[in-house]
Amino acid sequence: MNVKKLAIVTDCVHMYTAEGKVATENHIFQKQLEALCALFSETLICCPFVPFTKDKVVSVYQNSTITFSALPNVGGNAVKDKLRLLAAFPAWFKAFAKAAAFADIVYQRFPNNLNIPGLFYFYFRCKKVFATYTGTWKNYSNEPATYRLQKWLLKKLFRGPVFIYTDSAAPGGKLVKSFSPSFDLQEWNEETAYIHKRIERLNAGRIEQPVFITVGSLQQNKNQQFILEVFRILHEQGVSFRLFIVGDGPLRDAYLGFIEKHRLAQKVVLTGKKKYTELKQLYRQAHFVIQAPLAEGFGKVPVEGFCHGVIPLLSNTALAAEMTAGSQRGFVFSTGDPQQVVTLITQVLNRQHDWPKMIADGREYAASLSMESWVAQIKQAISRYYED
Secondary structure, three states, rough: OOOOEEEEEEEEEEEHHHOOEEEEEHHHHHHHHHHHHHOOOOEEEEEEEOOOOOOOOOOOOOOOEEEEEEEOOOHHHOOHHHHHHHHHHHHHHHHHHHHHOOEEEEEEOOOOOOHHHHHHHHHHHOOOOEEEEEOOOOOOOOOHHHHHHHHHHHHHOOOOOOOOOOOOOOOEEOEEEOOOOOOOOHHHHHHHHHHEEEEHHHHHOOOOOEEEEEOOOOOOOHHHHHHHHHHHHHHHHHOOOEEEEEEEEHHHHHHHHHHHOOOOOOOOEEEEOHHHHHHHHHHHHOOEEOOOOOOOOOOOHHHHHHHHHHHHHOOOOHHHHHHHHOOOOEEEEEEOOOOHHHHHHHHHHHHHHHHHHHHHHHHHHOOOOOHHHEEEEEHHHHHHHHOO
């Protein structure tokens, strides 16, 4: 791969810690960029920065070859937010110019407002580029118009390879079917002993209190309210369980109120944000991961669950059927009726003899979605596209 310097343009929010280190609350993003940047001699990341506060749970960058160009953090739907967005344009274009002058190739992560003008800037500068579209590639109901615009621009105008999340085996052309990794092969291997112990416990006797986990920002699209409705019914039916809801967000107080109202506090725990090392301990306790997003590109959480020997139950989003392989390693449900999911969970809990094989199949699938595989895919696609 005949490119040595990389620039990355992203809207992922960063901050300086009290020690002056650059960090982000997006822990998996930080791990991915550290792995990707190892391919290059130097990397410049252009991204928004916000002030650091002690309540933030962050991951700190360790790679000394990475430098940063700070951008204003703008966005929102109010008129004042749009004005701030326009006011940020000069800073954006200054960052684009800096990235173009610095790098042999530019990596743009979509969808976001920042990379729309960025796409045009690097196009007219004839810069080598590649991109990831992290949202749902297929059009869906109530999708923001700017998301569809960005997908159209990536298909029609973008000059480099575009990594997308799709259930198509081979999208074709510059579009590359891809994924979003959470762990490397060392982490996968470290779980092997825990998986053996998990399967031994399953074979030794019935699990009396199955543990479920759901992970994500507490907001409408992640749809934890639906999950709470499902477990309210299970509770009222006398089913024993434990549910961990990992994350924080604008609906936290509403969910706490629901838990209190329906007397679920002994069974349902809102954990707040967790670092991946902390999240790993919760995965090791869990038997099932349940995710109910209304729309999603690539679900990292189910694959993290596979890595740790956890069986996923997923709403029917873009890649859910592929991940679960027709109930071979997990299950898919509709978010139309919580009672149907209650019935599904009841059936699954009565099939404990099937869990060990599902765990083994899920582990094998997860091994193909490691950080190393992701970096190798990007390297190969760039080299092939630009014929280095």
